[in-house]
Amino acid sequence: MNNFRWIRGIFYGILILYAIITFLPFAWALSASFKPLEEIIAGGLNFIPHDFTFDNYRNIFIESPLFGRWFLNSVLVGVCVTGLNIIFNSMAGYALARVKFPGNSLLLGIILAVLMIPGQVTLIPGYLILKSLGWLNTYQGLIVPSAVNATFIFMMRQFFINFPKELEEAAALDGLSRWETFWQVVLPLAKPALAAQAIFIFMGSWNNFLMPLMITSDPGMFTLPLGLNTFKGQYISYWNYIMAASMVFTIPALGIYAFFNRYFISGVTFTGSKG
Amino acid sequence: MKRFWQKAKVREAISGYLFMAPTILVLGTFLIAPIIYAIFLSFHKVEILGGLSYRFVELKNFLRTFEDERVWIALKNTIEYVIIVVPCQTILALILALVLNKEIQGKKWFRIIFFLPTVTSSAVLTLIFIWIYNSNGLLNGLLDFFGLPTYNWLGDPSVALKSIMIMNIWSTAPFFMVIYLAALQDIPRSVYEAAKLDGANEFDQFINITVPLLKPVTFFVMVMGIIGTFQLFDQSYIFSGGTGGPNNSTLTVVLLIYQYAFRSLDMGYAAALALMLAGVILVTTLIQRGFFREEKAN
Numbered sequence: 237m238n239n240f241r242w243i244r245g246i247f248y249g250i251l252i253l254y255a256i257i258t259f260l261p262f263a264w265a266l267s268a269s270f271k272p273l274e275e276i277i278a279g280g281l282n283f284i285p286h287d288f289t290f291d292n293y294r295n296i297f298i299e300s301p302l303f304g305r306w307f308l309n310s311v312l313v314g315v316c317v318t319g320l321n322i323i324f325n326s327m328a329g330y331a332l333a334r335v336k337f338p339g340n341s342l343l344l345g346i347i348l349a350v351l352m353i354p355g356q357v358t359l360i361p362g363y364l365i366l367k368s369l370g371w372l373n374t375y376q377g378l379i380v381p382s383a384v385n386a387t388f389i390f391m392m393r394q395f396f397i398n399f400p401k402e403l404e405e406a407a408a409l410d411g412l413s414r415w416e417t418f419w420q421v422v423l424p425l426a427k428p429a430l431a432a433q434a435i436f437i438f439m440g441s442w443n444n445f446l447m448p449l450m451i452t453s454d455p456g457m458f459t460l461p462l463g464l465n466t467f468k469g470q471y472i473s474y475w476n477y478i479m480a481a482s483m484v485f486t487i488p489a490l491g492i493y494a495f496f497n498r499y500f501i502s503g504v505t506f507t508g509s510k511g
Numbered sequence: 512m513k514r515f516w517q518k519a520k521v522r523e524a525i526s527g528y529l530f531m532a533p534t535i536l537v538l539g540t541f542l543i544a545p546i547i548y549a550i551f552l553s554f555h556k557v558e559i560l561g562g563l564s565y566r567f568v569e570l571k572n573f574l575r576t577f578e579d580e581r582v583w584i585a586l587k588n589t590i591e592y593v594i595i596v597v598p599c600q601t602i603l604a605l606i607l608a609l610v611l612n613k614e615i616q617g618k619k620w621f622r623i624i625f626f627l628p629t630v631t632s633s634a635v636l637t638l639i640f641i642w643i644y645n646s647n648g649l650l651n652g653l654l655d656f657f658g659l660p661t662y663n664w665l666g667d668p669s670v671a672l673k674s675i676m677i678m679n680i681w682s683t684a685p686f687f688m689v690i691y692l693a694a695l696q697d698i699p700r701s702v703y704e705a706a707k708l709d710g711a712n713e714f715d716q717f718i719n720i721t722v723p724l725l726k727p728v729t730f731f732v733m734v735m736g737i738i739g740t741f742q743l744f745d746q747s748y749i750f751s752g753g754t755g756g757p758n759n760s761t762l763t764v765v766l767l768i769y770q771y772a773f774r775s776l777d778m779g780y781a782a783a784l785a786l787m788l789a790g791v792i793l794v795t796t797l798i799q800r801g802f803f804r805e806e807k808a809n
Contacts, residue, residue, distance in 0.1 A: 331527050361552060450773065
């Protein structure tokens with residue numbers, strides 16, 4: 237029994253140590269965002285600011301008029317991409333799981349094959365296609381190419397395969413078409429899967445760096461990650477502003493994560509067991 | 512009756528295509544077409560200034576990669592990165608998952624904290640770490656406090672890539688931890704109880720039950736890890752301001768592709784590089800799969 241307690245102590249030790257290692261950088265950034273620049277430059281390991289100030293936050297919104305715009309761009313793109321993905325991926329997943337049409341298994345095969353192709357291959361031709369569509373520096377350019385996600389189509393297919401068939405049969409007896417059954421019966425019952433998907437897609441879009449970097453060159457069209465990066469170039473030594481901006485960027489994502497934490501973990505579980 | 516049957520079938524097919532239409536349109540335009548287009552581009556010299564034009568150059572783009580010194584530097588950096596980061600993050604993820612899988616107080620809170628870096632954008636994480644790695648930043652401050660040697664984490668070419676490695680292991684291990692955790696919870700308790708009755712201790716159980724049963728998940732984690740690390744871009748781009756410096760030490764393959772495509776506007780050559788990277792990733796994945804299969808057969 238003594239031995240058992242000893243092992244338990246080591247476990248807690250590992251967990252607490254790792255929690256500190258994980259949390260420290262965030263705490264450091266958060267504390268810097270409330271420090272005046274002189275205090276940051278002076279160095280020192282104090283996590284609690286001597287001269288606590290909100291000025292950094294006030295200044296990034298006033299001194300950098302584009303910051304608010306970047307924030308709104310990110311929100312708009314994130315919300316649109318998430319909405320479209322939820323609808324389109326579910327539709328495709330449902331059709332692949334339940335509807336009999338010629339080419340069903342071929343399409344599934346293509347979607348699975350596409351999962352193996354690394355994104356860099358499509359980067360350059362994708363850019364040229366967007367350029368010829370005249371979609372560079374536009375919202376549709378940032379949204380449409382990400383409106384569908386092969387991984388989540390596959391995930392939704394797996395979900396709908398295990399879905400009770402009786403419900404759909406009952407709906408069909410009531411005279412509902414496939415289309416009506418899907419919207420009125422199937423989709424409302426798929427909420428947990430949709431929630432998990434929504435979080436992943438939104439986070440992916442919110443945090444995406446490479447795609448917007450490629451598609452936008454007009455600072456007014458930047459999303460937050462890009463804006464933040466130019467911020468670094470513009471205010472290289474103003475770490476107080478950079479940290480405040482980073483926190484503004486991180487907090488919405490953390491809020492969503494904390495709120496949907498349950499779905500988030502179960503969503504990962506779902507993907508994980510596919511391995 | 513037969514006609515009715517036919518009609519229902521046609522209607523079913525139509526609704527199938529209706530459901531698939533957005534997917535076919537978007538994946539077709541922005542994924543399938545680009546793959547074919549990429550192959551086309553890689554055999555051409557592409558001119559994009561003043562209207563697109565192509566000139567067929569046979570295998571020149573591919574042959575050029577062998578003489579391009581920066582390709583070898585980027586490849587060397589990337590492979591070094593994969594070889595160090597993937598095993599480290601896999602082992603760390605497994606340890607954390609094993610510990611968290613025990614009956615422990617406050618489990619939920621540990622999970623939430625551990626998961627923070629996965630939720631946070633790589634742009635923000637990189638900026639925070641640049642700040643922490645600063646010559647008089649937090650890390651050097653702590654090292655100094657404990658009497659350990661300090662480094663020029665960002666400016667020293669022999670350390671810069673390692674700085675990114677540390678950050679990446681830290682930020683991705685928790686994601687794989689959750690996958691391991693899910694897999695651990697799928698192992699039925701009864702298997703362990705049977706082993707206990709046969710007199711197996713905790714360590715035997717770990718080696719003979721846990722590790723073999725986790726093999727498919729480990730494969731998944733390592734493949735995801737390899738694909739992710741081969742595609743390293745955001746961190747090295749932000750760290751070096753897009754240059755891959757100091758002295759090419761943080762130049763990765765994807766950063767190089769980006770530089771050729773969007774700085775030198777040499778799209779054909781960049782497309783050829785991207786295809787070669789895809790090839791390397793595919794071959795690595797297949798080799799790994801073969802390795803795991805063979806293990807299974809034993």
